[in-house]
Amino acid sequence: MAVATHLHKSGHVVSIWEHNPQEAQQLARTRERHNKLPGFRLPASIQVTDMASAITRDADVVLLVTPTSAIGSTAAMVAAVRPRARVVVCLAKGMEVGTGRRMTEIIAEQLPAIPIVALTGPSHAEEVVRGVPTAVVAASDDRAAAERIQSLFSGETFRVYTSDDVVGVEVAAALKNIIAIAAGIADGLGYESADNLKGALLTRGLTEISRLGIRMGAKPETFAGLAGIGDLVTTCLSRHSRNRHVGEQIGRGRTLEETLAAMSMVAEGVNTTRAAVVLAQRLEVKMPIAEAVHRVLNGETHPREALTELMLRPLRSEMPLDAPA
Secondary structure (H helix, E strand, C coil), X not given: CXXXXXXHHXXXXXXXXXCCHHHHHHHHHHCECCCCCCCCECCCCCEEECCHHHHXXXXXXXXXXXXXXXXXXXXXXXXXXXXXXXXXXXXXCXXXXXXXXXXXXXHHHHCCCCCEEEEECCCCHHHHCCCCCEEEEEECCCHHHHHHHXXXXXXXXXXXXXXXXXXXXXXXXXXXHHHHHHHHHHHHCCCCCCHHHHHHHHHHHHHXXXXXXXXXXXXXXXXXXXXXXXXXXXXXXXXCCHHHHHHHHHHCXXXXXXXXXXXXXXXXXXXXXXXXXXXHHHHCCCCHHHHHHHHHHCCCCCHHHHHHHHHCCCCCCCCCCCCCC
């Protein structure tokens, strides 16, 4: 809804495809989603439908704004209607559990002939709909496609940069949610105002993200940009962050199952943690924070014990990002 509204305000004709017929009918009728963007109404001129063919076949640009677990099936449904789109934009942030594949890799399997752009950065929907100035990055192997999305989205309150480092941008976007869970756990343990801890957590978390990304072929400088440190800081510190919320509840003593059952939105960091830990082990990359979060989410370690274990790891120097240790 946030992205659709932003594009609508910029003068573009926008339609929303909601695959669930009941939710599509409700959104079309009420123009609201109280459980996701309370207090916000979708403009009346934005069409809402549950029929993919009704809006995707002739669309110039198709945006996939789904949970990561549904990105493959959604791309397949788009492909089935043989769209005429010149660009597909992915806003999902995560990795596929079991394979570690990035979202654009999954989409490309279903839509191999259409350029794909990953659009990401520090951009909470709650602020985008209010017109809070926001900057993001559009990454693609196709420079013209990235520049097209840059032009399409940019305006007075929304600025888009381009990048050709799709691997780095997607890895940063996905893995920052793991560190956000860790930040939330710290808050839940009573360290809400612990600036020392947060500074260390974000810095060492970025090191882990960069280390895995570089091993996968990313450019080091990407992690100092909007998809890297920009989104990391926003997600770890914001009250809007679903992943930070998950960590906070676990730090306070709730189980993962209880926490997720009480949420109406998806916290992508849970599955991303599982995917990243497996991938890091396969690539022989050390990610102690991610591994600690993984153990906590699985109920193998108490959050406070995990924090102590991290602090008591063997002492070392700050190694280069591409170092294996």
